[in-house]
Amino acid sequence: MDEVVIITGAGTRVGLHCALRLKQQGYRVLAHYHSERPELEQLQHQGIPCLQADLACPEGIEQLAEELRQRCHSVRALVHNASAFETTPDDPAEASALFERFYRIHMLAPYRLNRALAEALNRSQALHSDIVHITDIFADNPNPAFDIYCASKAGLANLSLSFAKQLAPKVKVNAIAPGPIRFKEWHSEAVKQQIIGQTLLRSEGGEEAIYLALQALLDNPYTTGSTIKVDGGRSIAHL
Numbered sequence: 001m002d003e004v005v006i007i008t009g010a011g012t013r014v015g016l017h018c019a020l021r022l023k024q025q026g027y028r029v030l031a032h033y034h035s036e037r038p039e040l041e042q043l044q045h046q047g048i049p050c051l052q053a054d055l056a057c058p059e060g061i062e063q064l065a066e067e068l069r070q071r072c073h074s075v076r077a078l079v080h081n082a083s084a085f086e087t088t089p090d091d092p093a094e095a096s097a098l099f100e101r102f103y104r105i106h107m108l109a110p111y112r113l114n115r116a117l118a119e120a121l122n123r124s125q126a127l128h129s130d131i132v133h134i135t136d137i138f139a140d141n142p143n144p145a146f147d148i149y150c151a152s153k154a155g156l157a158n159l160s161l162s163f164a165k166q167l168a169p170k171v172k173v174n175a176i177a178p179g180p181i182r183f184k185e186w187h188s189e190a191v192k193q194q195i196i197g198q199t200l201l202r203s204e205g206g207e208e209a210i211y212l213a214l215q216a217l218l219d220n221p222y223t224t225g226s227t228i229k230v231d232g233g234r235s236i237a238h239l
């Protein structure tokens, strides 16, 4: 396959939006997804190939890494968007299981894919290729109710720095740290209003705000090892 941009977790929400916008910008996009969803038709309609994998299990990570390595001779960018977001359960055994799951999705999968695709990123025809890790403003200032989620995103932020050092000078490696971009369906109206009230810009960001940060990173030839916060100012306002 010719030079591609790969994005994980592209079956819905931010990942779906970014995959469609990248395609609209003329990139050849390869999308990873987890669950079968009606939204996948939007990707198929645009001719975007989709690969399924469960990144919470080692076999799923290995299968995706190997499939991408074999399929992609040259990679323009690799965007790690796949993520899960849940409060930490009180039960210790359940918390341990969640720890394993989040560690695999947020750290092991990006690590394994970065290693598997390093050569293909080095073969990019562009001056630089890119890895973009989507983290969270909670990586720097954790919410204790989500401590495992926050710790695994902090691990991803740290890996982003290691890969920036390891893969220079060809590959730029950066992170995007979102704040409240798109509430989950389970967020109550009261919680939404409370969180919006904690931003300086007084709104939910929306998927396009993440796409614009991603595009800015792909376009910038002199940025690596950095993090763009896309949080409406929440991290400096009330956290």
Ligand SMILES: NC(=O)c1ccc[n+]([C@@H]2O[C@H](COP(=O)([O-])OP(=O)(O)OC[C@H]3O[C@@H](n4cnc5c(N)ncnc54)[C@H](OP(=O)(O)O)[C@@H]3O)[C@@H](O)[C@H]2O)c1
Pocket (backbone or CB within 6 Å): 008, 009, 010, 011, 012, 013, 014, 015, 033, 034, 035, 036, 053, 054, 055, 056, 057, 080, 081, 082, 083, 084, 085, 105, 134, 135, 136, 137, 177, 178, 179, 180, 181, 182, 183
């Ligand atoms: N939305 C926000 O306000 C916000 C705030 C802070 C940070 N972020 C970060 O921004 C990124 C996009 O946010 P989002 O809200 O669009 O994310 P999301 O809906 O929570 O999840 C993104 C994708 O990850 C996939 N995923 C979940 N479990 C997976 C697994 N076991 N294996 C493979 N893929 C899996 C999901 O697929 P399925 O649904 O099919 O499982 C989904 O398509 C994420 O990295 C998120 O952590 C978002």
